[in-house]
Amino acid sequence: MSMPATPATLDRFLTPAHQALWEAADDFAAQEIAPRVDRMESAPQRVDRKIARLLAGRRWFGVTVPEAFGGMQAGQVAKTILIHRLARVSGAAAAILQASLIPVGALLHYGDYDQHKTLLPAVADGSVLMSIAVTEPDQGGHIGGMASAAEWDGKAWVLTGVKAHVGNSHIADLHVVVARTGPAGARTTQALTAFLVPGDQRGVSVVRHTGKLGLHGFSFAQISFDRVRIPPDRVLGEVGQGFDVAQSSSVLYGRPNLTAVSLGLHETAVALTAQYVGARPRYKGTLADLGVVRNRLGQMAARVIMARILAYHAVDMLDRGLSCDEELIAAKGLGHELAAEAGRDAMELHAANALDDGYPLERVWRDMQTTYAPAGTGEVQRLRLAQGLLREHDHPGDEADRTPWSVLLADHTRHARADPTTAL
Ligand SMILES: Cc1cc2nc3c(=O)[nH]c(=O)nc-3n(C[C@H](O)[C@H](O)[C@H](O)COP(=O)(O)OP(=O)(O)OC[C@H]3O[C@@H](n4cnc5c(N)ncnc54)[C@H](O)[C@@H]3O)c2cc1C
Structure with a gap:
């Protein structure tokens, strides 16, 4: 069998x-x-x-x-x-x-x-x-601070602003862009709107792609929108629902996606290291025969098992319609941390030999550095988890007050309605 x-x-x-x-x-x-x-x-x-x-x-x-x-x-x-x-x-x-x-x-x-x-x-x-464009050059991950704005001119929305680090910036045909539409002083949860903006529309421009530390071949660059006209049927969700669009897709799709990237890189770092220390001669055997090296390898094995379970457990919950925002957030934050620890161990166990340009571990280690920021940095993940733990309700409207996205959008997580008249 x-x-x-x-x-x-x-x-x-x-x-x-x-x-x-x-x-x-x-x-x-x-x-x-x-x-x-x-x-x-x-x-x-x-x-x-x-x-x-x-x-x-x-x-x-x-x-x-x-x-x-x-x-x-x-x-x-x-x-x-x-x-x-x-x-x-x-x-x-x-x-x-x-x-x-x-x-x-x-x-x-x-x-x-x-x-x-x-x-x-x-x-x-x-x-x-598609791409999703939320982050801005000055405000980074602080959605409430965004400066991009769209104004209604009686016929269309007119969008102006700059978005940063947009994944697939150079190859996407259609951008989901979140911008400010509410008046000054409006709450973030009501002040933003999401728009569907074709990449080839007049007023949309992407900066020249320059090399980054990792993920060579993938573009995540700045996109500018200069008085881009958007008809009302290109509003995604309701006017004023942009925060929900950005936040829910980041929690339900972004977090698990980045967790999966970290896991793949993590596994490769561990596999390369086991192969390397098992083959590198030392004294009468190999590096893997030395207790101190073996101990480190054992820790690497434990961490990668934990990262796998975390990653798949969270998305399995999502598929089953369970409340799992915190599991998705924890898996993203810890998934990156566990991978980064493995990356450090792997680099140190390879010592000088991992530093050569073109050696696979060197690429994997560089790529690992890119999974910290997207879909919530470590600080942001820990903040959200701590809020949940402490049940902080002294800031009404904060995420800790909300029904989890995994519950709110459970029926839509796997299936959009084929026909709006059918029951969910
Ligand atoms: C590979 C990659 C792909 C990406 N793809 C996209 C994409 O498709 N679309 C998109 O819109 N964006 C994308 N991003 C951008 C990503 O979402 C941002 O990098 C992230 O939101 C953080 O913004 P920043 O890097 O400007 O850091 P900042 O927000 O400026 O944060 C800087 C530091 O301050 C800390 N910090 C910030 N706020 C707080 C706080 N409230 N409390 C405590 N500490 C805080 C952060 O944790 C971080 O350590 C991508 C980034 C990368 C690297």
Whole structure:
């Protein structure tokens, strides 16, 4: 009897369909992505456009899109499998997939029937690649401080502002942009609105891509909007619901996506290290025979098991419609921390040999540094978790007061309504 390729640790989270997807993702990563990695690494200033087309060919941008709109309707565990398995081979490829899946979540949760009917089939077949643009150069992750604003001129919204670090900035066809529409002094939870803005629209411009520390091939750059006109049918959700759009898609899609990227990188760092210390000669054996090295390796093994369980447990809860915002947040924060600790151990156990340009661990370590900031930095995750723990209610309207997104949007998390007249 052939054994499944998936680790037994995850058995309770994975159906036979998940196992088949896991193998398909591994085959794809080995055949289509691995041969591209060296080229992407050697040209950090170049944006890779082929990987998105290859992913589109598999229809993986539609992993959470309902079948009624041409998607896979496969859910959040399936999405994690795709990102996680790609990240083992290339953090950049996983980032390309995950960055465009976050706005898909926003569209699924807040789009109306016409927007779903028009856009979801194109998202599912990869002909429309999305991005989400929330962060700003000066205010960073502080959504309430954003300066981008849209004004109603009687016929259309007119949007002006600058967004920073937008994932897939150079290859996205359609941006979900969150901007201020409320009057000065309005509460953040009512002052913002999300818009669907085509990338080729007059007034939209992307800065030249420059190389970053990691994720070579993936673009996450600044996009400017200069008096961009947006008709009312391009508002995503209600006017004044932009905070909800940004925050819910970050919690329900962004957090688990980044957790999956961290997990893939983490596993590769551990595997490379076990291979290295097991083969590097020392005295009459190898480095792996030394107790002190073995001890460190044992810690690495424990951490990666923990990271796997955290990542899959949280998205399994989401697929099952359970309240799990805190699990998603904790998995993202801890997933990065555990990976970063493994990255440090891996680099130190390789000593000088990991420092050479082109050595795989050097790339993995650089890529690991990029998963701290997106979808909530560590500070932000800990703040949210502490608020929940302390049940801080002295700031009405704060997230701690809200029904968790995983509960509020449970019916939409996996399935958008194919027809608004059908019961959820
Ligand atoms: C690979 C990558 C992909 C990204 N993709 C996208 C995307 O698709 N769309 C998008 O809109 N953005 C994206 N981002 C941006 C990301 O969301 C921001 O980097 C993040 O929100 C933090 O903003 P900042 O980096 O400007 O840091 P800042 O918000 O300026 O934070 C700086 C430091 O201050 C700390 N800090 C901030 N606020 C608090 C607080 N209230 N309490 C305690 N400490 C605090 C932070 O934790 C951090 O350590 C991406 C970033 C990266 C690296």
